[in-house]
Amino acid sequence: MATGVCAFRRLAFLSTKHRGFLNVSTKHRSCIFTRHSSGWNYLPQSPPEELGEATKMNLFQAVTNALDISLAADPTTIIFGEDVAFGGVFRCTVGLAEKYGKERVFNTPLCEQGIVGFGIGAASAGATAVAEIQFADYIFPAFDQIINEAAKFRYRSGNIFDCGKLTIRAPWGAVGHGALYHSQSPEAFFAHIPGIKVVIPRGPIQAKGLLLSCIRDQNPCIFFEPKILYRSALEQVPIKDYTLPLSEAEVLVEGNDVTLVAWGTQVHVLREVVNLAQEKLGVSCELIDLQTILPWDIDTVAKSVTKTGRLLVAHEAPLTSGFAAEIASTIQTECFLNLEAPIQRVCGWDTPFPHIFEPFYLPDKWRCLDAIKKMINY
Amino acid sequence: MAVRNTFYQFHGFSRKILVSGSNRSRIMSACRYKTTDAQDHKYNPKSLIEGTHSLVDDDKPHFPGSWKSRYVDKLELIKPELHEGIPTYRVLNWDGDIVNPKEELKLGKDLILKMYKSMVKLHSMDDVMFNSQRQGRLSFYMTANGEEAIHIGSAAALDNEDEVYGQYREQGVLMWRGYTLDEFVDLCLGNEYGHGRGRTNPTLYGSKELHYITLSAPLSTEMPQAAGYAYALKRSGSKNCVVCFFGDGAASEGDAHAGFNFASTLEVPVIYICRNNGYAISTHSYEQYHGDGIAARASGYGICAIRVDGNDMLAVYNAIKAARDIALSESRPVIVEAMTYRLGHHSTSDDPTTYRTDEEAAYWGRHHPIDRCRKFITKKGWWSDEEEKTWYKETRQMIINSMDRAEKKLLPNPHEIFTDVYDELPERLKQQSESLQRHLKEYKDEYPDLTKFHME
Numbered sequence: 059m060a061t062g063v064c065a066f067r068r069l070a071f072l073s074t075k076h077r078g079f080l081n082v083s084t085k086h087r088s089c090i091f092t093r094h095s096s097g098w099n100y101l102p103q104s105p106p107e108e109l110g111e112a113t114k115m116n117l118f119q120a121v122t123n124a125l126d127i128s129l130a131a132d133p134t135t136i137i138f139g140e141d142v143a144f145g146g147v148f149r150c151t152v153g154l155a156e157k158y159g160k161e162r163v164f165n166t167p168l169c170e171q172g173i174v175g176f177g178i179g180a181a182s183a184g185a186t187a188v189a190e191i192q193f194a195d196y197i198f199p200a201f202d203q204i205i206n207e208a209a210k211f212r213y214r215s216g217n218i219f220d221c222g223k224l225t226i227r228a229p230w231g232a233v234g235h236g237a238l239y240h241s242q243s244p245e246a247f248f249a250h251i252p253g254i255k256v257v258i259p260r261g262p263i264q265a266k267g268l269l270l271s272c273i274r275d276q277n278p279c280i281f282f283e284p285k286i287l288y289r290s291a292l293e294q295v296p297i298k299d300y301t302l303p304l305s306e307a308e309v310l311v312e313g314n315d316v317t318l319v320a321w322g323t324q325v326h327v328l329r330e331v332v333n334l335a336q337e338k339l340g341v342s343c344e345l346i347d348l349q350t351i352l353p354w355d356i357d358t359v360a361k362s363v364t365k366t367g368r369l370l371v372a373h374e375a376p377l378t379s380g381f382a383a384e385i386a387s388t389i390q391t392e393c394f395l396n397l398e399a400p401i402q403r404v405c406g407w408d409t410p411f412p413h414i415f416e417p418f419y420l421p422d423k424w425r426c427l428d429a430i431k432k433m434i435n436y
Numbered sequence: 437m438a439v440r441n442t443f444y445q446f447h448g449f450s451r452k453i454l455v456s457g458s459n460r461s462r463i464m465s466a467c468r469y470k471t472t473d474a475q476d477h478k479y480n481p482k483s484l485i486e487g488t489h490s491l492v493d494d495d496k497p498h499f500p501g502s503w504k505s506r507y508v509d510k511l512e513l514i515k516p517e518l519h520e521g522i523p524t525y526r527v528l529n530w531d532g533d534i535v536n537p538k539e540e541l542k543l544g545k546d547l548i549l550k551m552y553k554s555m556v557k558l559h560s561m562d563d564v565m566f567n568s569q570r571q572g573r574l575s576f577y578m579t580a581n582g583e584e585a586i587h588i589g590s591a592a593a594l595d596n597e598d599e600v601y602g603q604y605r606e607q608g609v610l611m612w613r614g615y616t617l618d619e620f621v622d623l624c625l626g627n628e629y630g631h632g633r634g635r636t637n638p639t640l641y642g643s644k645e646l647h648y649i650t651l652s653a654p655l656s657t658e659m660p661q662a663a664g665y666a667y668a669l670k671r672s673g674s675k676n677c678v679v680c681f682f683g684d685g686a687a688s689e690g691d692a693h694a695g696f697n698f699a700s701t702l703e704v705p706v707i708y709i710c711r712n713n714g715y716a717i718s719t720h721s722y723e724q725y726h727g728d729g730i731a732a733r734a735s736g737y738g739i740c741a742i743r744v745d746g747n748d749m750l751a752v753y754n755a756i757k758a759a760r761d762i763a764l765s766e767s768r769p770v771i772v773e774a775m776t777y778r779l780g781h782h783s784t785s786d787d788p789t790t791y792r793t794d795e796e797a798a799y800w801g802r803h804h805p806i807d808r809c810r811k812f813i814t815k816k817g818w819w820s821d822e823e824e825k826t827w828y829k830e831t832r833q834m835i836i837n838s839m840d841r842a843e844k845k846l847l848p849n850p851h852e853i854f855t856d857v858y859d860e861l862p863e864r865l866k867q868q869s870e871s872l873q874r875h876l877k878e879y880k881d882e883y884p885d886l887t888k889f890h891m892e
Contacts, residue, residue, distance in 0.1 A: 134668070161671065167701055172660045172694030176702075179664025182649065183599070185671065187664070199690070206654045207661070215642045215650035216633040217856040252857045252865075276859040305862070353862045 139190030209253030532811025589752025659695025685716025
């Protein structure tokens with residue numbers, strides 16, 4: 059795993075300046091750049107005015123800011139995981155160990171089941187515990203602790219104990235060249251577990267507000283951070299301490315013909331699909347960012363589909379039993395008589411995440427547009 | 437020069453099983469969490485272990501990965517089977533006599549008698565509950581037959597506010613702290629008075645007041661949690677430690693390794709108590725590991741350890757007391773491996789006659805920890821056969837009364853299925869609960885057992 063991470067870190071810092079580092083031909087260089095950008099651009103959002111003064115932050119800086127605020131506001135807060143002390147492999151914890159001390163921001167041994175188990179124990183003792191898993195792909199050794207312990211801690215004890223002060227953060231999703239073990243989106247596994255919350259932000263403003271909500275929520279939360287957005291998502295983020303509500307989806311674009319639902323990176327792909335659908339098909343789309351996967355905001359999605367009659371859900375994770383399946387099944391029950399066409403799910407194929415084939419694996423804007431065409435022509 | 441001295445302290449340190457405070461505190465001053473020194477607040481990985489990362493050209497190994505080694509030019513593989521096993525500490529022999537004439541009893545008559553009577557009460561509760569399961573009054577139970585000395589010996593040596601993480605066979609610790617027989621039975625029967633609110637299995641107890649974290653069925657999951665709890669305790673300036681029980685089988689799980697390693701590297705006050713009772717259901721310890729038990733693993737993690745005769749209540753008490761002192765004064769984990777024998781079934785779903793001989797069970801039956809202690813206190817003149825008979829009868833009646841009371845209590849309303857999944861009831865669960873209530877109302881004749889539940 060260490061080799062993979064090192065190689066990955068070199069690639070993660072790839073920019074126009076560093077292309078020569080890989081000694082690739084011009085033809086290949088443009089391929090890598092296209093793959094890396096996955097065919098969409100990040101559209102910076104404006105910060106809500108009521109949140110006051112803002113400054114430019116990318117997603118990892120927004121995360122650092124949220125963690126800094128938590129460490130300052132709550133003296134019990136501890137942040138731990140592999141490599142967090144020097145700043146983290148994605149720079150999310152830069153400066154925090156220096157500022158708050160090694161007792162509060164510290165490295166743990168390389169052991170995800172230990173990291174999460176340790177976090178559950180600290181949280182049950184009343185400490186605000188923020189655990190970092192280096193990649194969502196490596197969260198699985200901690201699966202037993204998350205599912206059998208964290209999710210059930212309050213319930214099985216009759217509410218005399220809980221580990222609600224636990225938050226687990228992990229980099230998530232496709233990054234352009236991550237392949238099988240640096241690209242996974244495992245939210246569907248955790249969506250099936252009553253007792254935890256699963257949250258995925260689409261950009262820096264949401265990352266900071268939702269992460270602070272997760273840290274302060276009295277239930278164990280998993281916070282997946284779209285790693286491709288760490289650097290590329292840059293916008294004005296409010297500097298004050300603010301939270302955004304969990305279990306509330308956000309309607310980003312209003313429309314009448316089709317409801318589009320996604321979370322994390324895919325929201326930006328669908329944003330371009332909204333424009334394409336209008337341009338090429340004359341179709342007006344309503345775009346919803348789900349934000350919280352569990353417990354998810356059924357009402358917002360149902361209200362939208364009642365209006366439009368058509369639903370498209372897109373995610374990078376494989377199709378079968380991906381979270382789109384849950385949304386499709388629930389909306390089919392809630393909105394059966396309002397549906398004009400079968401619900402479309404545009405997802406990763408039912409395969410492990412491939413390396414060189416990433417552009418064909420991902421649910422890109424053309425596959426999504428094609429799905430909209432099918433629904434319109436049904 | 438000062439750098440070298442710290443280095444050699446490590447050498448001297450490693451040869452002892454139990455280390456004196458002064459050596460450890462010298463090393464502690466070089467370790468991470470000395471918060472009085474402002475310099476330490478700066479993150480500087482190079483100074484992680486002062487004195488052991490010297491870059492001197494002195495023909496000694498200064499690898500970052502090992503700090504206690506020396507060079508040799510003779511190739512020799514270390515074969516653990518050629519080394520002696522870790523010795524087993526005891527106070528009493530099987531006849532209840534103190535072995536070491538110089539041994540001073542660290543506890544007085546009153547405490548010893550209280551501990552003995554607790555062991556008998558525990559044994560009686562287990563016996564009645566086991567038989568209740570066989571009679572169909574209870575779905576499941578696990579006895580601690582043969583391990584009573586570990587429960588009571590350790591519980592008495594701890595502070596009542598030391599947080600306990602159990603595995604599943606430590607009910608005596610709860611009993612010592614004051615969990616009533618009614619509370620034990622209410623939880624096992626799942627009635628509305630039980631702490632589990634009807635949700636959890638029999639024997640998976642918990643108590644906030646008694647500092648006993650609610651148990652779960654997966655094994656060893658409590659071990660890294662204990663390290664985390666202890667970390668938070670240490671940060672809060674608490675005078676208490678964490679105690680974490682686990683069995684010889686659970687010690688094979690990955691979480692056990694995680695727990696040991698985290699507790700050691702993060703320098704937290706946890707006492708890891710292994711109830712090595714020789715079996716994990718039907719699996720003999722020799723199929724569980726080929727090393728010298730669990731105590732031998734400790735040095736691999738930099739943890740100090742002791743192996744004790746778990747059937748000797750006084751030895752267990754002494755060992756836990758010593759372990760606790762070290763854990764708190766030096767802020768480090770200790771592993772106590774209490775050797776014993778699981779005289780009873782693994783659980784009421786088990787039949788040990790299918791995997792072990794009557795001869796073996798009879799042998800250990802002759803060396804029961806309760807008998808050994810009784811011989812000791814009888815010889816001391818503190819206990820008589822008459823008092824034994826009376827107390828035995830009394831404890832059995834106590835638990836029978838508790839069972840009778842518990843069986844008359846209602847089971848919780850099915851709405852409890854949905855509460856406490858989250859801190860607040862989410863909308864979807866509210867709807868599911870209402871859906872179930874409607875269903876039970878409409879089809880109540882098909883659910884005759886509903887009368888046992890507290891329906892509004």
